[in-house]
Amino acid sequence: MLADRIMMRRMKSEHKKMVREKVSRLRGVLEGKRTLLIVMQDFPDPDAIAASAALRELAKSYQEVTTTLACGGFVGRAENRALLKYLGLNIKSLQGLNLESFGAIALVDTQPCAGNNGLCRDVVPDIVIDHHPMRPQSRKSPFFDVRRRYGATSTIMQEYMVVAGVALSVPLATALLYGIRSDTADLGREAVQADIEAYLALYPISNKRMLGRIAMARVPRTYFRAIGMGLKNAHSAGNCVYTLLGSVENPDIVSEIADLLLRDEETTWALCIGAYGNQLLLSLRTSDLQANAGRVMGRLVGRTGTGGGHSVMAGGQIPVAAPSAEAFHKRAHEVVARFLRVLGNAGAPPSLLMGDDGEDQEAAAIWR
Template identity: 30%
Template sequence: MVADVDSGEPSTGADPTALVAAFETVSSLLVVGHDSPDPDCLASALALRTIAESAGVETVDIVYGGHISHQQNRAFVNLLALDLDRFDPAQLDTVDSVAFVDHAVPGINNSVPTGTNVDVVIDHHEYETSVDADYLDLRTGYAATVTILLEYLDGLDLEPTPELAAAALFALHRETIDFVRGPTMREYEVAARLLDLVDEELIKRMYGAMFTPETLDAIGEAIRTREIRGSALVSSVGRVSERDALPQAADLLLNLEGVTTVLVFGLVGDHVQLSARSVDSRIDVGELLRQTFADVGTAGGHDNMAGGQLPLGLFADESADDFELVAFVGDRIGSRFFDAMNLSDPS
């Protein structure tokens, strides 16, 4: 039951009826989102829950690790009154089946122990490591995981609830940055089908979520500390507790005239978090981050957006004050990134 990951089209084994058949002997399902889940992950989880319940699964729990800190993501959860729980590894021993949506490998961007058996994986990302599941649908030709799940619903003649429709439409907008970043015709078609099912005012309220003061300060710091070489920019948000401030800063800085590739880093806990964006068709920023930081942490993503996480202790003494840490880490992060892009120090 594996999808064709090259074309993005599902094989005959990966289809709605096969997924329903996989659930027919299951009474409890744990849908695990990735750490700090975004709307695409959460909307996909809601869609999978709809499919599982239609197949007779009695208990479907949606869980996640990390924290939901992005203000729009918090508004998304609160306005839709989503029933979510924090992931506890002990839950793995109490359910019949475990599913991943919008991520695929235990221990990579999730809190599930490495080596855990996962029964269902549905995702649109590409992975260097092998992906294994009893039911696997991995379509890198899609711009969002929720698109795959909504096609499943359509194939099963299941209409999304108003809650799911709103979640899915907002997820499509966020995942593609309002249909600017890499949408396919599939995303447009799915969005068009959702329009008559959603409360437009609810979508506006999700978009209207305000920045937290910390996020605003982080974006300001990223603007202040930017370094540009050629069309590439590297910047720091300093030390933050809101990890989602990094991609927001990266998205904003990509609008700077003459800049086509952005890397933003910040200190979050005992790690250096990375967020990268690119609109340069010659650059696969996911592969660029993998090659640049594979020896010191985990990094990767898509051709136009990527992220990473590096242990802070590999770069600097964590006992130093934050100003020294950020400066020290910034020199090394920036040097690695610019060198990988063959952009020498202008001095």
């Protein structure tokens, strides 16, 4: 018992030392920089938004620095827009920016060449902070902190803020807490002790009423239409469920519907596919804690796409050359066939999740 406790304390002090070293190296990279560009995924989630807001505060605590937040897509989900409003953040479009005009560039909650951010492959960011599996390209950056076991990038940033002695404002603490909650499904999915500790430290200083308001943000009618489409088109085969959404207005809905489908008590794997721009977007979830959803996703996207993730959740994108309703439809069905094959359900006859009286909507037209 005592030996365990001593061991625990030693681990904790070593961890603190590691974080302290990271923070001082980060400070070194930012030294003398007047402008900082923080790039997130194309469709930033609460974890990316909160962690970026924290990095902005940390940089500001070092020196006078103007920070710009940007992404290649937009913030679509109502909850995430509510979070931005609460933080008073403005996210710019990456396409409209001249990267060379920035003193430093940071990638947060994503990595170079991950396929889900708009930073060109030949740009080496100065800073990479993420919790997805390490990509070799990240090692080229002067500063990188990639902790794949962590449930959220917000946890890494919370540790930085503590070690750097930067006081968190109520909105920032609330955002970091929400980032951890949403990436770990309330600490129930892929959360480690560090996430729990960060959560507990943030809880007393966060605004609970605001948390409720963000989580229950009002949504446009197109949200219900997409959910309806996802449910009507949902098919079950063996322990798999999949659905095709067609063209989506807001890419975030793809992962939201995958989460929803995984709640089916007879399902172990849920896949949701939508089309946005010239890409098919894939979101995969599993309830099998021993699984590797990131690896399954790698097989689904093949050589033409990019994708990855954690053990129980993964995302991917497949560019479709000459996108048309027919091309999307065809590619989506290829992905579904691969999905069923990879998970050993190729022989299982698919049936409508909502039963035989649910009408089968899936037609090439939904891909527009």
